[in-house]
Structure formats: structure tokens, C-alpha cells
Amino acid sequence: MMLxxxxxxxxxxxxxxxxxxxxxxxxxxxxxxxxxxTVRYWIKVKLPSLGFVFRPVVDESRLGLVKHLMRIRFxxxxxxxxxxxxxxxxxxxxxxxxxxxxxxxxxxxxVDLPVNMEDEYKSLLHELVNAGVLDSYxxxxxxxxxxxxxxxxYFDFNRGTWALDMVVSDEEVEVGARTTVIKRTDCEEPSxxxxxxxxxxxxxxxxxxxxxxxxxxxxxxxxxxxxxxREHVLGRGMISGYVVKWHPWxxxxxxxxVGLVLLSExxxxxxxxxxxxxxxxxxxxxxxxxxxxxxxxxxxxxxxxWLVSTLKLIRDVRPPHGAELAFIDGLRIRRFxxxxxxxxxxxxxxxxxxxxCAEVDRALSLA
Numbered sequence: 001m002m003l004x005x006x007x008x009x010x011x012x013x014x015x016x017x018x019x020x021x022x023x024x025x026x027x028x029x030x031x032x033x034x035x036x037x038t039v040r041y042w043i044k045v046k047l048p049s050l051g052f053v054f055r056p057v058v059d060e061s062r063l064g065l066v067k068h069l070m071r072i073r074f075x076x077x078x079x080x081x082x083x084x085x086x087x088x089x090x091x092x093x094x095x096x097x098x099x100x101x102x103x104x105x106x107x108x109x110x111v112d113l114p115v116n117m118e119d120e121y122k123s124l125l126h127e128l129v130n131a132g133v134l135d136s137y138x139x140x141x142x143x144x145x146x147x148x149x150x151x152x153x154y155f156d157f158n159r160g161t162w163a164l165d166m167v168v169s170d171e172e173v174e175v176g177a178r179t180t181v182i183k184r185t186d187c188e189e190p191s192x193x194x195x196x197x198x199x200x201x202x203x204x205x206x207x208x209x210x211x212x213x214x215x216x217x218x219x220x221x222x223x224x225x226x227x228x229x230r231e232h233v234l235g236r237g238m239i240s241g242y243v244v245k246w247h248p249w250x251x252x253x254x255x256x257x258v259g260l261v262l263l264s265e266x267x268x269x270x271x272x273x274x275x276x277x278x279x280x281x282x283x284x285x286x287x288x289x290x291x292x293x294x295x296x297x298x299x300x301x302x303x304x305x306w307l308v309s310t311l312k313l314i315r316d317v318r319p320p321h322g323a324e325l326a327f328i329d330g331l332r333i334r335r336f337x338x339x340x341x342x343x344x345x346x347x348x349x350x351x352x353x354x355x356x357c358a359e360v361d362r363a364l365s366l367a
Contacts, residue, residue, distance in 0.1 A: 252330030259328025
């Protein structure tokens with residue numbers, strides 16, 4: 001009974017963090033009824049030591065951005081330079097995530113493009129194809145995106161391991177549902193400024209850092225940061241919540257965990273079946289749908305010990321015959337923060353195809 005009660009408290013703690021973030025221990029204590037000292041210990045010490053991290057959920061639509069899914073293949077003889085080129089796109093061209101896939105040698109990426117910039121971006125990619133850098137590419141907008149926290153009911157906090165048995169029933173605490181959804185909108189003139197983007201960038205790097213530390217890092221007055229965070233970042237919905245992820249450092253490289261990517265055609269029935277199945281898989285995940293392509297994408301990291309069970313559950317969804325399932329190469333994966341450097345206070349979001357191509361050329365010459 002005591003173990004069950006402790007797990008209920010832990011689930012409530014996670015739900016409170018999802019709502020208000022991990023930094024205000026006093027507020028979380030009031031929401032959960034847990035002692036503030038206990039809350040502070042779990043957030044700052046215990047959960048991080050077990051491989052859990054906190055990430056803000058950025059609503060790109062409030063920033064005037066649309067999340068896109070990109071699939072790209074490099075020319076066979078340029079595979080050694082692929083990461084260098086992708087890093088350029090991450091610094092200069094709105095790419096926020098990439099992962100190499102196995103067994104087929106291609107990459108998936110997420111790109112947060114300003115509204116109405118898709119044609120310009122495709123022009124850049126087409127030029128890279130013509131220059132012999134890329135073999136092919138696909139790019140399409142995601143109309144809805146879901147981000148879901150880890151379901152800690154399956155985690156043994158005493159041993160620091162995952163178990164297959166459920167500790168707390170669904171009736172005792174609401175779990176299993178997708179944590180948050182981001183819907184595509186066409187906001188061409190977002191109400192943002194550089195300080196807002198810098199705050200988001202810093203929270204993506206470390207969601208636990210204090211405003212005092214952030215002010216020192218950015219060289220911005222602490223009171224100014226607090227105002228922008230309260231009135232802009234939260235008040236205008238730029239950050240809609242937080243997710244709690246199980247993501248031990250180096251787990252993909254060591255082989256302790258494995259990354260999965262599922263790409264499939266989708267209809268309402270298949271989507272509903274997927275939700276039922278994913279409720280049984282306790283790991284943080286990213287999902288997206290492109291209505292234009294009737295395409296569904298799932299990105300998930302799971303412990304190696306859960307691989308066979310997870311594949312069986314995905315099989316039960318009965319995905320279409322054309323569905324693609326691939327593994328993520330742990331040595332070829334990287335995340336980037338919001339593209340704050342590409343925002344100009346007067347011109348808004350900028351895109352300089354010529355300078356991007358020039359930097360790609362330099363990267364290729366050094367690879």
C-alpha cells in the first residue's frame with residue numbers, strides 16, 4: 001500500500017511539472033500536497049540522477065513557425081560529410097532535430113519554418129540536389145504535433161529500472177493520454193521579440209536554471225527576463241507546458257536504449273488504435289500528422305529490454321503494408337534550440353539561401 005501511495009504521489013508530481021514547469025517547487029508542493037523539501041529533492045536530485053530530464057513544450061505557431069518533417073538522402077560518396085551539412089542547416093536554416101536511420105542510410109529531420117517560407121526552403125534543398133550534395137529530399141508540414149511525457153508508473157524508483165507490471169491503475173490517476181498538442185496556424189506576424197526567444201532557448205538547454213543564472217548567461221537584466229517570461233513566454237502561450245522525459249545521457253550510444261521511427265499512412269481508425277497501443281508503452285514520444293500527405297510519424301526512445309514487447313504492440317495496430325519502421329543511429333542524432341539567431345527585431349525571421357549554400361560548401365571542403 002505504501003508503494004502504491006508513493007507512486008500515486010510521483011505521478012501527481014509529474015503532472016504538476018507538466019503544467020507549471022520544474023522550477024517553482026513551492027507551487028508544485030501546493031498543487032500536489034507534497035512537502036516542498038521533498039518536491040525540491042526529487043526535481044533537482046533524484047529524477048535527474050535516474051535519467052529524467054525536463055523540457056519545455058514550445059508552441060511554434062505562437063512564434064510564427066510551422067514544424068515540418070523532412071526526409072533526406074545524401075549522395076553515397078558524401079556520407080562522411082552528412083553530419084557537417086546537417087549542422088549547418090541547424091545553425092542557419094531552421095533545422096531543430098535530425099537522426100540517421102538504420103538499416104537504410106537516410107535521415108529524418110524536423111524543421112521549424114516561418115509561415116510562407118516552404119517554397120524558399122524547397123528551393124534551397126533543390127539546389128543542394130543539383131549540386132550533388134543530396135540524392136533526394138521530402139518536406140511537408142505537420143498539421144498537429146503531440147508530445148508525451150514518460151509514464152512513470154512502470155518505473156521502479158528503488159532499483160532505477162523499468163518493469164513490465166503496472167504499479168498504479170488508470171482509475172487512481174489519469175495517465176496514458178497525450179500530454180500536449182500543438183496545432184498548425186498561419187500566424188505571419190507573431191508577437192515576439194529577441195528576449196522571448198533567448199529565454200526559450202535557455203529553458204530548452206536547462207529547464208531548471210534560475211533567472212539569476214539566465215541573466216548572467218544572456219547579459220540581460222533579471223527583472224526584464226522575469227517580465228518577458230511571465231507576460232510574453234507564458235502569457236502569450238509560447239511555452240504551453242513541459243514534458244518529463246526518460247533520457248539517460250549516452251543511452252543510445254551505449255545500447256541501453258534504442259530509438260524507433262514509424263512512418264505510416266493514417267486514417268482515423270488507425271490513429272485511434274495507435275493511441276490505445278501507445279498508452280501501454282510508457283516512454284516519452286513525439287507524434288505528428290501531415291494532413292496533406294495523410295502521413296503519421298512516431299519518434300520514440302525505449303530501453304533495449306522493451307524492444308520486442310514494443311514491436312509486438314506496434315504490430316497490433318495493424319499499420320498499412322507501406323508503413324516504414326526504422327531504428328535511430330545513436331551516433332548520428334542531434335537536437336537544436338529554437339532558431340533565435342535567425343530572428344531580426346525589425347525584419348522578423350530571415351532566410352539567406354546564398355550564405356547557407358556558401359557555408360555548406362565550406363563544411364564539405366573541411367569534411
